[in-house]
Amino acid sequence: MSFTLATWNINSVRLREVLVARLLTDEQPDILCLQECKSPVEKIPLETFRALGYTHIVARGQKGYNGVAILSKLPITDAGERDFASLGHARHVAARLENGVTIHNCYVPAGGDIPDREVNLKFGQKLDYLTEMRDLFHGEKPEKSILVGDLNIAPREDDVWSHKQLLKIVSHTPIEVDHLNAVIEAGDWVDVTRADIPSGQLYSWWSYRAADWDAADKGRRLDHIWASRDIANAAHGSRILRAVRGWDGPSDHAPVFASFDL
DNA sequence: ATGGTTGTTCGACAA
8 A cells, every 4th residue: 555645834724725725636645734724623624625535534623723634535534632741732633544554643832932941931831742742652652653743843954054053943952852852762753754865955944034935045844754663664755845835825834745655 | 133924813922
């Protein structure tokens, strides 16, 4: 069995319904995981996605913030959600394919502006969120599992436009990178994108605030696809669709793709 | 060092 999977922080699924439909039509991933839907589940434009063949949908939502959804052409069942750090936010949902593969769709808290939990509650919540993810995967080692999403951390030097200039910027601080790597180690996860594309600058997010995001190219790789060790060698064909960041009325994130031959 | 943009929803907040 083979399938292609994508992850995309959509920054309002209702405002960008047409963009989601365009990606589904143009690229035909079997599964699309969305974050920051910013919508209750009942207000997600599911009929549009169903009409394009994405008839299997697992989602969690809330009004105005967060929200995660998995749209699939392949049959999936709801495999529950986790409320890491007990924030009461819709930031995680899991689905299971008929071949037993579990997909975790995650939206890790951004963490605010100041990288110090003593003065910034949101930064502490981000670290706690990652610690509880680590503890889950330490307790039950993932098998036949894929974890995707906006993890809001760019771990490697070549995952950001300037390692030196971002060392004290939330998303690339050493303590965040340590926490993210602890999740990877606890679950023995493989970073599929970097297994496929081992060197060179790689970004999935560019700020709205840049006058010319494409020319400035001050990006960060915040969006990830991981696989559990047992299926990691089935992954291939990773790519980040940078051109999507240039569509009219874009999300500030580009979608990340990977394929699996299982 | 600062300010820069966008979305939700009409005033802040979050990113």
